[in-house]
Structures are given as structure tokens and as C-alpha cells.
Amino acid sequence: MMTILDSATAVHFIGIGGSGVSAIARLMLHRGARVSGSDLHESATLDELRTAGASIFIGHRAGNLPPDVDLVVYTIAAGDDNPELVKARELGVACRSYPEALGIVSEGxxxxxxxxxxGKTTTTAMIGKLLQDAGLDPTVIVGSPMLHAKSNLVVGKSKYLVAEACEYRRSFLNLKPNILVITNIDRDHLDYYKDLADIQSAFVELASRLGPRGILIVPTAHPNLAPIVATSVAMVVDYEESARMTNRLKLCLPGAHNQLNAQAAATVGTALKISPQVIKRSLRSFRGTKRRLEYKGHTPEGVVIYDDYGHAPAEVRATLSALRELFPLKHLTVVFQPHLFSRTKLLLGEFAGSFVEADHVIVADIYAAREMEDTSIHAKDLVSAINARTPSRALYMSDFKTIPALLKNGELRTDIFLTLGAGSIGMLADALVLGGIPTMG
Structure with a gap:
């Protein structure tokens, strides 16, 4: 049956530079549709989309809508007052959020x-590559560019879709999966969810969409997953149990968390009857995704630079633990950009205890993203909380333009330098490797 994405000939994307929206834009370009879109800031993603044929606008204005547009796809970060969305609705143009568009892609x-x-981005990318290597020709949609594919989208010709399913605002309920992997459940997105029980209720509803013929792949011992496992009518497969029954997988990526991600991917492969040899070979050659413990290079002074998207306490701990596995005796400096005022405030104590593997922590201003400024919480509060546990470990820095000079003149001495956070902090890593001056503060 033809969907609205199949019939659309001119599609406009609001927030086209976003990790999910850009994948749908690439898909529509591949299908031959005329694609336009807008975003607030320039990025490498926008440059790639322009090269592929999209018309891109910086800033949101009603005039950005093409006169012949027949579909608008928008980021869920766009408010109802977004001028492009308002105009499209006034004109009667069909409008779908990114999660709705992903659900349409998955139909059939x-x-x-x-x-x-x-862990869902890395695990999704691992599974996508595994199906590719097994000759199953999947379509893959991931929240970060896969290093092996150099894109967040792989367009396949088979029936298989591998998709990252985000829980924010219950977005993933637009999908009806045949196989569902849940890596873990933790307190997050507390600007939307009331508490952990509210988060769990969303996952229970998602798992219920599997039906009795579906497969639920989870670490069953994870206590926060108990309600999901208890209520599921699908076949439940414990990928941690599978890990205990097999030898440690050989991976390019360090870290115990990546071992678990790989075991989840391997369990999917087994469910699809992919041979153990193909599974092991595929996972062994997986190089990761952008901004997931991504090696960026060296500074002119020889400091090794890594960049990571981690923005929750568990992710911070996992990333630092993986770097310590790689560099047990090296001096490690982290620049952390907290993401969201609400997350920083509600999880302040957990964040403070997550930097134990770092020798020094530089804390940047909180990246507001979709939130209004909250003056009741500041990056300095996190610095104080970290230093209350280990005196002088952390300091606050609002301007990164001095960091290249500090590294060059030796005032900032370190062997490994990690930029960490879901905001704009990755630009600092790029600037350090290139020997330039960061443009973000």
C-alpha cells in the first residue's frame, strides 16, 4: 500500500540538520523527491545535504516553504508556533513529525x-552492519553517522529495517517492531517523564506492540526492565545470558558497555539465523559511529583527542571506563558540557560521582537545547559537587578559546583530552585537532 512518503514529490524538513530528520531527508532524496529544509545553525550535515541536492535555509521563516510542497516533516523540538509549521497547516499541507515519518517508513x-x-545508537549501527555483512540488504536509520557507511542512513532493497527507537515523548510508539532490543532503562528525559515508573510504562507499551510472534531481546537481570519482561507476550531472549555462555567478542571498540552492545547485536543475528562466523567477523570489524568514543586525532603538541556524545551519568562512567581500559596510566582531562538544565539539576549527585576515572574535569556552561534558562542550576554547581568528592579535580570554564594556547604553552598538561556532551562541545575536539580556535564558548 502506498504511503504519504511514497507519494510525496516535494518535502520540506523543519530541523533538517537533526540526527533523525536528516536521515529521512536523505531517504527522500534517494527516492527522487525534491527536498528542502531549515535549521538554526550551519553544520557538516547541512553541507552534505546540499551536496546531495537539498535546498537549505538557516533560520525558520514561513517563506522557506516551497510553493509546491506536499509534505512537511518536522523535528519534535519544533513548537506549534514554528512559523513554517504554522504556514504549512494554514495551507493544508500534510505534516508529520519525525517519529511519525519513521513509523511510516517501517510500515510493511x-x-x-x-x-x-x-547504547542504542551503537547497537543499532552494529545490527545494521551485521545484516549488511550477512547479505540481508537492510535499510538502516541511526541517530549518528556510522563510520563504515559515512552516513546515518543505509538504503536497502530487502524487507528489513533496522531503526534506532527513541523514548523521548514516547516517540518509539510509532513503530510496530518484529524484534525489539532494549539495552537498559534509566532515569532520563525527566523534563517529559514524571519518574522512572512513567518511563517504564512507555517501554511496556512499546514491548506490547511486538505481539506473541515477536522477539524481545533484553538484559533480563536489569531491575528496571522487570515490568517489561513480566508483561511481554513475546519471546524473551536474555542477551547477557548469551554473553555468559560465549567467549568475549573481539571488538575494535573498548569498554564493557560495547561488549554488551555487541552481545545484543549478536543475539539479533542469531535470531535471524546468521552464522556465528559472520556475526563474529562483522562485529570485529565494526568501527563505531561519530561522537561515540570517537578518536579525532592529535593536537600539534601530541595530545590524543577523543569525542563522545555521553550526556547522562551512566554514559559518562562508561566512556571514561573505556578510555581507562585503553590508557590505564595516562593523564586524562575531560571537558564536559552538561546537556539540559533539568537533567543537570535532577541528576546532579549522580553526575558528580561519574568522573572518578578522570584526572581533571573542565565543566562548560549548560547546553540549554530545547529548554529555557533555569537560574537555579549552573555548571558551577556541578564543579562544586565534583570537588566535594575529590578536591581540585574540577574547574569551570566558560570560554574555550584559550584551551589551544594552554595546551601549547604547557599550562594545561595532559595526555588524553576528551570532549563530552550532547551539545556543541564536539566543535572543540575538531578545533584542537586542526590547530584552530574553537568558535563556540
Missing amino acids: MFTIAVSGTH
Whole structure:
């Protein structure tokens, strides 16, 4: 049956530079549709979309809508007062959110959805590559560019769809998966969810969409997953149990968390009857995704630079633990940009205890993203909380333009330098490797 994405000839994307929206834009370009879109800031993603044929506008204005547009896809970060969305609705143009568009893509496909508070991007990419290497020719949609594919989208010709399924605002309920992977459940997105029980209720509803013929792949011992496992009518497979029954997988990526991600992917492969040899070979050659413990290079002074998207306490701990596995005796400096005032405020104590593997922590201003400024919480509060545990470990820095000079003249001495956070902090890593001056503060 033809969907609205199949029939659309001119599609406009609001927030086209976003990790999910850009994947749908690439898909529509591949299908031959005329694509336009807007975003607030320039980015490498926008440059790639322009090269592929999209018309891009910086800033949101009603005039950005093409006169012949027949579909608008928008980020869920766009408010109802977004001028492009308002204009499209006034004109009677069909409008779909990114999660709705992803759900439409999945219609009629054998959908493997990967969800969970942490690890879903890497696990999705691993599964996508595994199906590719097994000759199953999947379509893959991931929240970060896969290093092996150099994109957040792989367009396949088979029935298989591998998709990252985000829990924010219950977005993943637009999917009806055949196989569902849940990596873990933790307190997050507390600007939307009331508490952990509210988060769990969303996952229970998602798992219920599997039906009795579906497969639920989870770490059953994870206490926060108990309500999901208890209520599921699908076949439940414990990927941690599978890990205990097999040898440690050989991976390019360090970290115990990546071992678990790989075991989840391997369990999907087994469910699809992919041979153990193909599974091991595929996972061994997986190089990761952008901004997930991504090696960026060296500064002119020889400091090793890594960048990571981690923005929750468990992710911070996992990333630092993985770097310590790689560099047990090296001096490690972290620049952390907290993401969201609400998350920083509600999880302040957990954040403070998550930097134990770092020698020094530089804390940047909180990246507001979709939130209004909250003066009751500041980056300095996190610095104080970290230093209350280990005196002089952390300091606050609002301007990163001095960091290249500090590294060059030796005032900032370190062997490993990690930029960490879901905001704009990755630009600092790029600037350090290139020997330039960061443009963000």
C-alpha cells in the first residue's frame, strides 16, 4: 500500500540538520523527491545535504516553504508556533513529525527496533552492519553517522529495517517492531517523564506492540526492565545470558558497555539465523559511529583527542571506563558540557560521582537545547559537587578559546583530552585537532 512518503514529490524538513530528520531527508532524496529544509545553525550535515541536492535555509521563516510542497516533516523540538509549521497547516499541507515519518517508513517492513536509555545508537549501527555483512540488504536509520557507511542512513532493497527507537515523548510508539532490543532503562528525559515508573510504562507499551510472534531481546537481570519482561507476550531472549555462555567478542571498540552492545547485536543475528562466523567477523570489524568514543586525532603538541556524545551519568562512567581500559596510566582531562538544565539539576549527585576515572574535569556552561534558562542550576554547581568528592579535580570554564594556547604553552598538561556532551562541545575536539580556535564558548 502506498504511503504519504511514497507519494510525496516535494518535502520540506523543519530541523533538517537533526540526527533523525536528516536521515529521512536523505531517504527522500534517494527516492527522487525534491527536498528542502531549515535549521538554526550551519553544520557538516547541512553541507552534505546540499551536496546531495537539498535546498537549505538557516533560520525558520514561513517563506522557506516551497510553493509546491506536499509534505512537511518536522523535528519534535519544533513548537506549534514554528512559523513554517504554522504556514504549512494554514495551507493544508500534510505534516508529520519525525517519529511519525519513521513509523511510516517501517510500515510493511520487518522492523528491528533498538531502544534503551544508553547504547542504542551503537547497537543499532552494529545490527545494521551485521545484516549488511550477512547479505540481508537492510535499510538502516541511526541517530549518528556510522563510520563504515559515512552516513546515518543505509538504503536497502530487502524487507528489513533496522531503526534506532527513541523514548523521548514516547516517540518509539510509532513503530510496530518484529524484534525489539532494549539495552537498559534509566532515569532520563525527566523534563517529559514524571519518574522512572512513567518511563517504564512507555517501554511496556512499546514491548506490547511486538505481539506473541515477536522477539524481545533484553538484559533480563536489569531491575528496571522487570515490568517489561513480566508483561511481554513475546519471546524473551536474555542477551547477557548469551554473553555468559560465549567467549568475549573481539571488538575494535573498548569498554564493557560495547561488549554488551555487541552481545545484543549478536543475539539479533542469531535470531535471524546468521552464522556465528559472520556475526563474529562483522562485529570485529565494526568501527563505531561519530561522537561515540570517537578518536579525532592529535593536537600539534601530541595530545590524543577523543569525542563522545555521553550526556547522562551512566554514559559518562562508561566512556571514561573505556578510555581507562585503553590508557590505564595516562593523564586524562575531560571537558564536559552538561546537556539540559533539568537533567543537570535532577541528576546532579549522580553526575558528580561519574568522573572518578578522570584526572581533571573542565565543566562548560549548560547546553540549554530545547529548554529555557533555569537560574537555579549552573555548571558551577556541578564543579562544586565534583570537588566535594575529590578536591581540585574540577574547574569551570566558560570560554574555550584559550584551551589551544594552554595546551601549547604547557599550562594545561595532559595526555588524553576528551570532549563530552550532547551539545556543541564536539566543535572543540575538531578545533584542537586542526590547530584552530574553537568558535563556540
